[in-house]
Amino acid sequence: MAHIVVDPVTRIEGHLRVEAEVDGGVVKEAWSSSTMFRGVELILRGRDPRDAWAFAQRICGVCTTVHAIASIRAVEKAIGAVPPPNARILRNLIMAAQAVHDHVVHFYHLHALDWVDIVSALDADPAKTSSLAQSISDWPLSSTNYFSGVRTRIKAFIERGQLGIFANAYWGHPAYRLPPEANLMAVAHYLEALDFQRRFIKIHALLGGKNPHPQSFLVGGMATPVDPDSQSALNMDTITALDALVADGMAFVSRVYLPDVLAIASYYKDWASIGTGIGNYMAYGDYPEDDSENPQLFFPTGVIHNRNLANIETVDHAKITEQIAHSWYDYSVGDDKGLNPYKGETSPHYTGPKPPFERLDVAQKYSWLKSPRYDDAAMEVGPLARMLVAYSTGRPTRVKVLVDKVLKTLGVGPEALFSTLGRIAARAIETQVLVESMDRWVRDLAENMARREYRIQDNSKWDPASWPRDCLGAGFHEAPRGALGHWVHISNGSIANYQCVVPSTWNAGPRDASGHPGPYEAALVGTPVAKPEQPLEILRTVHSFDPCMACGVHVVDATKRELARVRVM
């Protein structure tokens, strides 16, 4: 029995530590620990609720829009503001651009190197690479000369001897299975994706002024004026620029990303039965398609228990609780209880070993993440949960079509979705479906301009004097990594309490009071580990969730404010 510690888990957002017991080349037990905490929720207390989105947005700079969206939705719900149609469309575009960008960066820059051996790419035959590339896609950058140039570039880089971010990695590890040509193609696309992401996210600059941290959100709407007759507003220039960027996105996703996922997956089909995990999935649903109080959502809501796709439950937000039995917090009601976010508490209390340390005591508290539960059950959230709910409910129809196509191409059944590979495929399918929808939302924006519908903001609720004295609101969003919720209590115009329950908290949280593991911990069990000193396979399953740890550790509605207890300086 070997005890493995992976800390830092790299190619993620934030700080994650994984400890695992490996026996007979297989993970027997695993523990997921988040090792950073800031306290954004406590910092939000007492502030103007109209400012909250900017604070909450800084929970994460990777999924840089998601907390802003959840925040304005929560505050709008509390004060009764109703954003006009343009604001809904602009938000849908910003959210979808975020998801498409995020998923592409995740696959190529955060995840691909778990499957792609860069050094092996040097042995590739450029002509054979060209044949391979042309057999899976009509993407034009696929000539022998092109791949020869990429190989030369990589060779020069490696020969120079300063490997930088590629140093000391797992090159040559027996778990790498792609032929050199597939490796070379993937490396070429790693570099192309670096260019693509920078171009595509200009959508956020057009609609939000900048990225990361776009700055056009308002409680009640958006700050970007719409007026085709002004050069200082979203106009026809914007529409044509969006058209070009969305077309670029469509091309890259459908002709590079999705084909690459299928090509790489075909060499790793055993990973369609590894990394299953807890088998419960939850999606809040998102992308409102109309402006009614309960709008039709493009991605539907639903809960799946025990991989049973025949029975999709509706989400009841009242059933959400957070537990802290293995988290570095105290609850006034007892550490073995769960609390709904409206009554949430976050009193940080570190009881782990004093750094520097070698091992965490996982029998005790061992993470800055809480353990969210739905009806006392752990839930996996994210693209796989969303695609499973969409697949089972049959809408949007594109999801069903694409999932079936992917399963058929790989020659596997729907059960293959419940896996490490399933998460990767679901993310790519979702990207394709979203980038297709963006075109429709751009058209909707243009049509509003045509009918002189320029409203962007519900100004009737801008003045805090127009708000109820005391009000509660919750805002939900399907972030790239999954179901996100913010809960706010506003009293006399300022924030009395703020709680976030975040996708990576759902997925990466520690064991709960009953000892049941979180989704990462469960998914790691059974993962093969060929060389415990180089735990590449552990990274594969953890990365398939796309960890975002700064998001996961939110914190703090400290009812007990013993925070400055141990000041060093």
Added chain:
Amino acid sequence: MRVHGLREELEHQGISRRDFLAFCASMAAVLGLPASAGPAIAAAVENEQKPILIWLEFQDCAGNTESLLRAGHPTVADLILDSISLSYHETLMAAAGSQAEQALTQAVRDNAGKYIALIEGSIPSDADGAYCMIGGKSALQIAREICGGAAATIAVGTCASFGGIPAARPNPTGALSVADAVPGVKNLINMSACPANAENITALIVYYLTLKRWPPLDQYRRPLFAYGKSIHDNCERRAHFDAGQYVDAWGDEAHRHGHCLYKMGCKGPATSQNCPVVRWNEGTNWPIGCGHPCIGCAEPNFWDTMTPFYQRLPNVAGFDVGSWVDPVGLGLTGLVAAAAVAHGVGEIVRHRIGSKASSEDGSEAE
């Protein structure tokens, strides 16, 4: 191992001499140098060995890392990533766990006193450092060790520069800036903003490679080439401020026609950064350009001093004078406004002044 010149590597990468010179000319513009400086930059960049950069993330959101990925000129930003050796960067590096730690240890050992440390995120000092731990060590331990052996330290973003959001009231974790967490840190440069603009990070590195020194800094140790003027002074909507043309409500006619956002809470008059000039995402846009006020994100303690974000700054002289001033007096009003604004920076935003960082000449990093 063969050591290639940068020019040779460029050719390997299929980047033409012409593209490269175009990049150098645009860098000269960002740095505020005459266009004739382009060839000098080219010569300097080509002759350098790849400098070692070590990028550490502490109490961060990775926003500055993401910003770096958006850097500049399509082909050559890629080159800049290649022409420096990014020896450690948790979000981007292939290795994890002990392999990552080994990469860090080796880079620091082999390049002691020569590498450049870049820090993203604040550094918590409470709970014995348990609010941020990597590989079982506290951020405070790591920062002191790595910054202590660096030729220079660049604090990337407002959290590392000034504490940022974790240090906002009530600062639950005792979050510190690099200057406060690593007393005596050598050659500290603060590239504040939330996040720092990629073009400015790139420009700083090229400045160092080209001129063989670090740039002159302002009172908060920020390079003058990026933070030497206020947003207000360079704002494309400044004429509307001077003319008394203000947005009064979101989406009103003034808002649709790009009038001044001062009354909606714009912090441009109290914020120093080059956003109006360099803009964001390869010059695509910037926050005021899309109709939202500046929130002052490059300034120390802006989460406390610039909030509520939608409340207008008090005492910005020149406000509302344009509506009655006659054409002859306009120029004078502008001057008075500029002077008052410069004064206002110190008056309105009462940040902590001075830093605990040292440098060889006391005013500039070296």
